[in-house]
């Protein structure tokens with residue numbers, strides 16, 4: 001028997017491994033099983049190159065759980081005593097390097113590196129034994145034992161067949177790993193797609209209402225997962241079946257992309273565009289990352305562009321450095337290349353569907369747009385690719401590319417500053433009458449109701465030349481796109497004022513909303529009263545809702561315009577009736593106001609150009625008296641108008657109708673409106 005020290009610094013390295021090296025102790029199983037796969041694949045490689053002439057036989061790797069032990073057994077190339085010394089004892093020396101050197105050109109079959117590999121066994125074991133026999137002729141079986149201190153023993157052993165058993169004597173605080181269900185779950189997580197069959201126990205079958213073991217090995221892995229196959233040999237059903245296996249709870253995917261590159265890096269995989277029922281379901285970390293079919297992680301941030309972390313599927317590459325920090329990953333040149341490659345593949349695929357099957361692309365657009373928009377917003381190179389196939393949908397459900405849409409609206413929707421005005425609605429039902437009015441004028445209205453559309457609008461305003469987005473209800477239809485100087489309001493100022501006072505007095509109080517009342521000659525067929533909200537104000541509020549730090553705008557009340565259509569018969573009648581009923585009381589007040597104002601103007605003219613101390617006190621006093629008097633008269637007049645308006649059901653009905661049209665009539669005000677409507681009918 002040979003005794004010795006493991007060739008690291010004499011310090012005890014195992015506590016370090018145990019505590020700091022791996023945050024997840026469970027990965028010991030991945031390390032050991034992938035070492036077994038590695039040894040088996042090496043033997044297969046030797047056989048294929050004629051360097052191993054024996055029978056390969058059944059190469060299944062067996063994982064078994066005993067009372068205190070976990071054993072991983074393989075029929076790979078095994079180890080000689082010298083090799084144990086070289087590869088196990090001299091920890092810093094990685095055997096794979098030697099092998100790689102020798103079989104450089106067939107390195108594909110060699111599993112990647114996972115840090116300290118074998119030694120991770122000590123994360124869960126108090127003692128580890130290796131019983132192994134090399135494939136080499138005349139090799140003797142040996143047993144290596146180590147109890148977690150740097151000392152080991154190496155002795156002769158009995159083993160009929162070539163291959164290796166790794167036997168872990170599980171630590172008392174790790175006994176959870178002795179549960180069959182735990183090991184089964186770990187194998188499913190890490191070993192599900194390993195390229196060599198892995199057996200755990202025997203297949204079970206139902207017999208007489210009980211589960212009984214059969215003689216057949218329970219193979220836990222699929223050795224040739226879909227991504228390792230040639231795309232040309234696969235059917236759609238294969239892809240959808242694989243997707244269902246990976247994500248049993250998800251809907252059918254929209255489509256998929258099979259990745260397969262050999263140069264300048266190795267990457268295979270399948271990415272799926274998931275169908276998401278709601279945005280809440282959008283989750284990252286659904287893509288699984290593999291290294292030569294060994295599961296590594298489901299966190300691919302930093303490896304694929306951010307917007308693609310929303311996709312599902314698998315990526316497999318031996319060229320992604322593992323066990324390094326995420327920030328390091330992002331600066332790694334291979335990772336950068338991989339990320340760029342994936343972006344290009346995804347956009348090529350989208351472009352392909354768009355070109356070859358536009359109908360299908362349009363049908364899927366609503367499910368796709370969240371991914372495409374997110375990509376365009378966050379990644380310049382993706383914007384450049386996607387701008388040719390990204391779609392705009394109008395309120396009639398028709399789809400256009402950016403270029404097509406520009407051509408469509410160019411003639412009708414260019415304003416006098418030569419700016420192309422894109423009209424949009426974000427709710428077809430709520431903005432129905434505004435949409436209809438715009439369409440009647442020959443405009444097209446886009447539907448922008450996606451979660452990212454506020455941001456998409458800003459992006460397009462910057463990217464597309466000379467254009468502006470305006471929501472259909474941001475102004476009366478004639479002013480949405482100003483094409484020439486408009487004739488403006490013809491109603492005289494006095495009458496405008498009368499209407500404004502009357503309507504203002506009857507507006508119900510609405511929380512966090514303020515109204516500015518104006519009149520406008522909108523034509524006799526337009527609605528008598530309209531409510532609009534300026535694009536600028538609304539956007540500020542929208543932005544405030546999604547960005548903190550803009551709460552100033554969020555706190556502000558919503559400012560609306562209540563616009564009275566002075567061309568409308570009902571508005572005209574209100575003015576006439578007011579005149580008939582109120583003229584007698586308003587006229588004397590108005591006369592006095594006019595006289596007061598005339599005298600006021602006179603005094604002001606006199607004072608013009610004089611300094612304050614040059615004006616006699618008497619004059620100053622008179623002026624302030626006049627101001628006061630005018631205010632009082634104005635209040636008297638307004639009271640007459642307000643009282644009258646309070647009696648006038650048409651005024652209140654028109655206001656309520658406008659509020660109703662905008663979904664702003666609620667609670668008590670709505671109840672009053674209903675009662676008043678019934679009275680008016682009766």
Ligand code: ADP
Nearest residue numbers: 035036039078087094095096113116117118164
């Ligand atoms: P790595 O696999 O990264 O080289 P490990 O610590 O996991 O590092 O393993 C060290 C070496 O021990 C391997 O390179 C290999 O030569 C040898 N080895 C480990 N497990 C086995 C096994 N099951 N069969 C044969 N050799 C093995």
